[in-house]
Amino acid sequence: MDEVRQDHLSCYGYDKIQTTNIDSIAKSGVTFETCISSSCFTPISHATILTGVYPPVHKVRNPYSPVMSKALASTLKEHDYRCAGFVGVGFLGSSLGFDVGFDYFDEPSGEEAWASHRYKEDDIGFLGGNWWFDRMLSWLRENHRRNFFIWGHYFECHLFAERALLKKKKIKEGELSEFGYYDAKIKHMDEVLFLPLTETLKALNAFDRTTIIVTSDHGTNFGEHPVPALPLAGEEIRYPQHTTMYDCDLKVPLIIKSKRLPENKRIRGMARSVDLVPTILELLDIPIPGKFNGVSLLPFIRKGEVDGLIAYSEDLFEERGGVALQAIRTDRYKLIRNNTTGVEEFYDLETDPSEHRNLMGNPTKELFFIAREMRKQLDTFLETEDETKEISGENREMIESRLRILGYIK
Amino acid sequence: MVTKVVVLGLDGFNPDLVYQWRNDLPSLSSMMSKGIFGKIESTVPPITPQAWTCAQTGKNPGQFGFWDFRYRDEFSYGEARLVNSKKAAAADPLYRILPRYGKRVGMINVPVTYPPPTIPNGYCVSSFMTPNTEVDFTYPKELKEEITRLFGEYILDASTPDMNYRRMDKEAVLKRIYDMDRQKFDILKHFIKGKSCDYIFTVIMGTDRMPHLFYRYFDERHIRYEANPHYKDALKGHYKFCDENIGEILQLLHGETVFIVLSDHSVQRLDGRINLNEWLRREGYLVLGARPTEPVVLGNAEVDWSKTKAWATGYTGQIYLNVEGREPQGVVTQGEYDFLLNELSERLLAIPDEKGNKLDTKVFKRDDIHFGDFAQFGPDLFIYFDNCHWNIDEALGFDSIYSYDTSLGPDDGAHGPQGFFAMTGPGVPRMGELFDITLVDIAPTVCHLMEVPIPPDMEGRVLTEEESTEIYSEKGAEDVRQRLRGLGYFRK
Numbered sequence: 001m002d003e004v005r006q007d008h009l010s011c012y013g014y015d016k017i018q019t020t021n022i023d024s025i026a027k028s029g030v031t032f033e034t035c036i037s038s039s040c041f042t043p044i045s046h047a048t049i050l051t052g053v054y055p056p057v058h059k060v061r062n063p064y065s066p067v068m069s070k071a072l073a074s075t076l077k078e079h080d081y082r083c084a085g086f087v088g089v090g091f092l093g094s095s096l097g098f099d100v101g102f103d104y105f106d107e108p109s110g111e112e113a114w115a116s117h118r119y120k121e122d123d124i125g126f127l128g129g130n131w132w133f134d135r136m137l138s139w140l141r142e143n144h145r146r147n148f149f150i151w152g153h154y155f156e157c158h159l160f161a162e163r164a165l166l167k168k169k170k171i172k173e174g175e176l177s178e179f180g181y182y183d184a185k186i187k188h189m190d191e192v193l194f195l196p197l198t199e200t201l202k203a204l205n206a207f208d209r210t211t212i213i214v215t216s217d218h219g220t221n222f223g224e225h226p227v228p229a230l231p232l233a234g235e236e237i238r239y240p241q242h243t244t245m246y247d248c249d250l251k252v253p254l255i256i257k258s259k260r261l262p263e264n265k266r267i268r269g270m271a272r273s274v275d276l277v278p279t280i281l282e283l284l285d286i287p288i289p290g291k292f293n294g295v296s297l298l299p300f301i302r303k304g305e306v307d308g309l310i311a312y313s314e315d316l317f318e319e320r321g322g323v324a325l326q327a328i329r330t331d332r333y334k335l336i337r338n339n340t341t342g343v344e345e346f347y348d349l350e351t352d353p354s355e356h357r358n359l360m361g362n363p364t365k366e367l368f369f370i371a372r373e374m375r376k377q378l379d380t381f382l383e384t385e386d387e388t389k390e391i392s393g394e395n396r397e398m399i400e401s402r403l404r405i406l407g408y409i410k
Numbered sequence: 411m412v413t414k415v416v417v418l419g420l421d422g423f424n425p426d427l428v429y430q431w432r433n434d435l436p437s438l439s440s441m442m443s444k445g446i447f448g449k450i451e452s453t454v455p456p457i458t459p460q461a462w463t464c465a466q467t468g469k470n471p472g473q474f475g476f477w478d479f480r481y482r483d484e485f486s487y488g489e490a491r492l493v494n495s496k497k498a499a500a501a502d503p504l505y506r507i508l509p510r511y512g513k514r515v516g517m518i519n520v521p522v523t524y525p526p527p528t529i530p531n532g533y534c535v536s537s538f539m540t541p542n543t544e545v546d547f548t549y550p551k552e553l554k555e556e557i558t559r560l561f562g563e564y565i566l567d568a569s570t571p572d573m574n575y576r577r578m579d580k581e582a583v584l585k586r587i588y589d590m591d592r593q594k595f596d597i598l599k600h601f602i603k604g605k606s607c608d609y610i611f612t613v614i615m616g617t618d619r620m621p622h623l624f625y626r627y628f629d630e631r632h633i634r635y636e637a638n639p640h641y642k643d644a645l646k647g648h649y650k651f652c653d654e655n656i657g658e659i660l661q662l663l664h665g666e667t668v669f670i671v672l673s674d675h676s677v678q679r680l681d682g683r684i685n686l687n688e689w690l691r692r693e694g695y696l697v698l699g700a701r702p703t704e705p706v707v708l709g710n711a712e713v714d715w716s717k718t719k720a721w722a723t724g725y726t727g728q729i730y731l732n733v734e735g736r737e738p739q740g741v742v743t744q745g746e747y748d749f750l751l752n753e754l755s756e757r758l759l760a761i762p763d764e765k766g767n768k769l770d771t772k773v774f775k776r777d778d779i780h781f782g783d784f785a786q787f788g789p790d791l792f793i794y795f796d797n798c799h800w801n802i803d804e805a806l807g808f809d810s811i812y813s814y815d816t817s818l819g820p821d822d823g824a825h826g827p828q829g830f831f832a833m834t835g836p837g838v839p840r841m842g843e844l845f846d847i848t849l850v851d852i853a854p855t856v857c858h859l860m861e862v863p864i865p866p867d868m869e870g871r872v873l874t875e876e877e878s879t880e881i882y883s884e885k886g887a888e889d890v891r892q893r894l895r896g897l898g899y900f901r902k
Contacts, residue, residue, distance in 0.1 A: 339528075340530060360863070363863060372867075
């Protein structure tokens with residue numbers, strides 16, 4: 001999913017709409033209370049979801065740089081999986097190497113994208129839209145007898161998709177219209193994607209043995225943290241947009257259903273999008289090479305709680321949000337750094353989950369040293385690849401043990 | 411309105427000369443009358459890179475890891491690494507801290523800012539430790555073009571690419587120093603007028619280079635005193651030139667910005683050099699395979715490390731012990747360590763000058779003065795021969811333990827352990843002379859003035875705070891000094 005906040009799904013407690021079909025997947029699996037994505041920008045975040053490494057390693061730090069790390073499809077292909085990718089926006093396409101490893105790859109074309117079809121050329125500068133559900137289901141029917149992997153990227157919860165959906169009468173004028181028909185689009189997605197997917201898997205007798213992961217690349221901001229209006233949206237649609245390092249933009253749903261996992265279980269603590277690939281590999285009994293920034297979440301699922309992890313996020317692509325941002329977060333503290341202005345914000349998420357009381361102005365001694373360690377980590381993510389490599393392995397363990405001694409990771 | 415701060419660093423500016431010439435330095439004199447001034451304790455040793463870094467971080471060299479232009483960060487024989495901005499930036503200088511609070515920073519010609527560090531929303535023009543002006547020596551990169559266009563080719567130092575300033579024609583080097591410093595003052599004024607900075611830190615280097623070249627012409631006690639009417643007032647003339655510029659800067663600031671003038675150390679009369687490694691060799695602490703026939707630097711000498719207990723480096727003099735389990739071929743046992751340090755200290759204190767006169771020498775054990783993650787890599791002992799009027803030469807192969815010139819050429823000046831400090835502006839009370847200022851006080855004072863929380867790892871104190879507003883008498887100051895010494899607040 002693209003731009004879907006976890007707190008707008010009913011399985012996460014939302015009551016304005018019922019996302020029944022996603023909820024039923026959640027009931028058959030585990031739901032992580034918190035999952036932090038590696039970016040508030042789609043290509044960066046998706047590259048992490050698919051590779052298990054952070055942006056300095058996979059190199060997607062803007063919408064022009066191709067994925068430089070081995071992605072899940074390539075690994076699975078080596079283990080004899082059939083792989084198909086279906087994406088809803090141009091910059092997750094073959095031009096940036098997101099198709100590598102897939103036997104079948106489906107991306108928006110000029111003919112199909114709502115950007116080029118429904119609107120003036122200058123309205124939106126990229127190709128977007130979702131016409132692939134039927135093709136995905138056909139592919140699934142053809143390939144379900146073998147081991148298979150499908151990556152679907154549903155783009156139509158994103159801002160501007162409502163224009164196409166309204167024209168096609170997929171959503172109703174005036175109904176759930178807030179924030180660019182945000183809830184209406186999610187409800188629509190639940191019905192047009194998750195219902196047929198679940199039904200098809202069940203009809204093929206493949207539901208039980210299929211692992212399903214539901215997540216999003218980032219959340220979105222409804223104005224909890226004011227930001228300038230998007231140039232092409234105009235003042236009337238100031239929100240939603242996703243250009244910050246606050247939790248509204250980085251906290252995403254994460255639901256994993258697998259025959260290896262318990263049903264209807266909630267996992268406390270903070271997981272990360274970067275953990276998905278190693279988690280999937282362990283679920284599939286594929287050996288996990290030690291080169292990931294993420295870790296398998298299975299041990300945490302057994303405990304019922306994720307602890308001790310540090311989540312890194314960035315959006316250094318200044319042309320989009322106007323500033324270059326980094327954030328580092330534990331389940332308790334978060335440091336956000338604006339690299340364009342140099343300004344930092346430091347939050348205690350336990351006492352201030354909405355991130356409105358910046359502690360940089362009067363930190364206690366303990367918080368000062370925590371922020372200092374976090375800042376050092378942000379610096380390492382700005383270093384070159386060779387330098388970054390040194391941060392893995394033993395060095396990383398040393399850093400993490402120091403952080404542990406300081407008491408802010410368990 | 412939150413205060414802005416401009417810091418003007420005058421490298422090597424000597425407080426005794428300021429006091430002596432105060433009547434001819436009206437702008438500084440006015441600052442001293444209106445605000446706070448005094449002598450400021452430098453780092454040990456009083457050398458440029460760590461002294462300016464200390465002022466900007468509020469930390470002793472043990473926290474940032476260099477105590478000279480070269481340093482080691484492992485237990486090697488020799489200081490293999492050259493100070494660099496990355497090392498300094500890691501200790502969180504003000505140019506890293508202030509942008510976190512939205513403050514715009516301008517750094518001009520400050521030592522140890524090469525490679526130019528990224529200063530978000532701010533500026534940096536690197537200093538004399540830049541390889542040449544072909545490289546990128548500014549942040550952002552485009553600033554180089556602006557500086558060159560407005561102020562001409564950036565003058566990195568008194569020395570030219572092919573000539574050590576100590577060997578240059580005096581007239582030529584004098585002109586070059588004025589050109590160099592005028593350029594930096596002009597860049598500073600340009601920044602004050604047009605860059606909307608909240609904090610500017612500029613260092614003038616000519617104030618260090620001048621006394622190294624012209625001290626002998628006005629101080630009759632100088633070993634090479636030369637009555638030369640043409641150069642008699644050369645150094646004073648440069649102090650007056652700086653004072654005039656300080657006056658212009660004060661006018662530009664309209665009393666709305668705090669203005670700090672300070673030096674990192676002084677440059678004072680050089681009386682001679684102790685060939686410290688040669689002394690260590692003669693006394694049996696340093697053992698050579700073969701004695702060089704002419705002076706060679708330590709790195710080129712054939713040292714028998716398996717028999718060597720101590721070696722020296724540096725400018726004022728610092729000694730490393732060759733410790734077992736620490737250095738690769740260490741021979742000094744842990745049990746012997748303190749004994750050897752005490753023995754060396756006593757014997758160093760007893761070294762007289764060439765004529766047998768007693769020198770006012772001080773020694774500092776590292777563990778008494780430096781602390782922090784990097785202190786362990788530093789020298790074990792620091793020496794101020796005759797309170798730094800005598801420096802050292804680390805080369806081996808001299809016929810004597812005394813020498814006056816280095817291979818670099820004649821030198822008139824020696825770094826002294828106290829610099830000059832003056833501060834005026836909004837929020838700065840009229841406190842007169844303070845007697846216990848140290849370089850680590852600068853960073854916390856700037857944070858306080860700019861309403862930025864003082865990081866708990868800064869060691870200094872806020873100079874404008876009430877506790878220090880008492881204007882001590884000299885006698886009272888000495889009492890306080892003694893008390894603080896007793897608390898271990900000061901080096902000896």
